[in-house]
Amino acid sequence: MNDEYVLSQKFKIKGGDFSNAGRTSTSIKEILKEIGIDPSIVIRASIAVYEAEMNVVMYANKGMVTLNITPVKLHLKLEDEGQGIADIDQAMKEGFSTATHEMREMGFGAGMGLPNIKKNADRFKIASRLGEGTTLDIIFCLNKTGNK
Amino acid sequence: MTLKEIKEILRADVITGEDKLDIEITFAGGSDLMSDVLAFGKPGILLLTGLSNSQSVRTANIIDAKAIVYVRGKRPDDEGVKLAKEHGIPLLSTKFMMYATCGLLFSQGLPGVSDLS
Numbered sequence A: 001m002n003d004e005y006v007l008s009q010k011f012k013i014k015g016g017d018f019s020n021a022g023r024t025s026t027s028i029k030e031i032l033k034e035i036g037i038d039p040s041i042v043i044r045a046s047i048a049v050y051e052a053e054m055n056v057v058m059y060a061n062k063g064m065v066t067l068n069i070t071p072v073k074l075h076l077k078l079e080d081e082g083q084g085i086a087d088i089d090q091a092m093k094e095g096f097s098t099a100t101h102e103m104r105e106m107g108f109g110a111g112m113g114l115p116n117i118k119k120n121a122d123r124f125k126i127a128s129r130l131g132e133g134t135t136l137d138i139i140f141c142l143n144k145t146g147n148k
Numbered sequence B: 001m002t003l004k005e006i007k008e009i010l011r012a013d014v015i016t017g018e019d020k021l022d023i024e025i026t027f028a029g030g031s032d033l034m035s036d037v038l039a040f041g042k043p044g045i046l047l048l049t050g051l052s053n054s055q056s057v058r059t060a061n062i063i064d065a066k067a068i069v070y071v072r073g074k075r076p077d078d079e080g081v082k083l084a085k086e087h088g089i090p091l092l093s094t095k096f097m098m099y100a101t102c103g104l105l106f107s108q109g110l111p112g113v114s115d116l117s
């Protein structure tokens, strides 16, 4: 199964490391541009992974992004170890946020991240265990038919 | 209008990107909230913001913004300037506050991101 991947790469994210927050997303964007992914998908994927990366930095202890690209799909998987989310429906609501003042000063923490990730993705899954961590699957179709 | 015209209208300082002042700017959007910028921003936008940490530059890069104007005399931190140089994003700083900055550019004919069809 693995040999159908065009590209598969992992990136670590450190929780609480505000000064490097966004670095991984910037690298992922560069990779997507370089391998010639459609520019509109590059932007949507970069926005989604940036908001997701910020959430790991803000709310988790550590996390990992796995970037998998096949000829038909771009899959960003974010897995973190941390506090997890008690009520996913509530977390998905626009405006719901538990961000601190420090996070708001970074320009984040308005409760728009998860809804915007979902809006940009062709497919989006979120799962979480309280006290353990959160997993996001953010998927983009690379063949025209499944596109947004 | 060009970035050079914008610099003159706003009596702005150029922090980096002096060599890119001839780029054409066709629309702008302003917010201090990066989540907002990520939600409403469109490629090619001129980003007006009062958020001076490096997340402003990272956000601009993610959405393919053409340049950033910092309002109310804000200036980005060293990390922000370094990133902007790496990604080739010009940074300007104006003394005007957000409201006046937007008003000045709008009255000179620069539309907002929400005016694009």
Ligand SMILES: Nc1ncnc2c1ncn2[C@@H]1O[C@H](COP(=O)(O)OP(=O)(O)O)[C@@H](O)[C@H]1O
Residues within 6 Å of the ligand: A051, A055, A056, A058, A059, A060, A080, A082, A083, A084, A085, A091, A092, A096, A097, A098, A099, A108, A109, A110, A111, A112, A113, A114, A115, A134, B035
């Ligand atoms: N990876 C995560 N781990 C724990 N909690 C999270 C995570 N991502 C999001 N949350 C929770 O969901 C809320 C909403 O997230 P989001 O929509 O990104 O908005 P914001 O980050 O601006 O608060 C957060 O305030 C936080 O309580």
Ligand SMILES: [Mg+2]
Residues within 6 Å of the ligand: A051, A054, A055, A108, A109, A111, A112, A113, A114
């Ligand atoms: Mg968030």
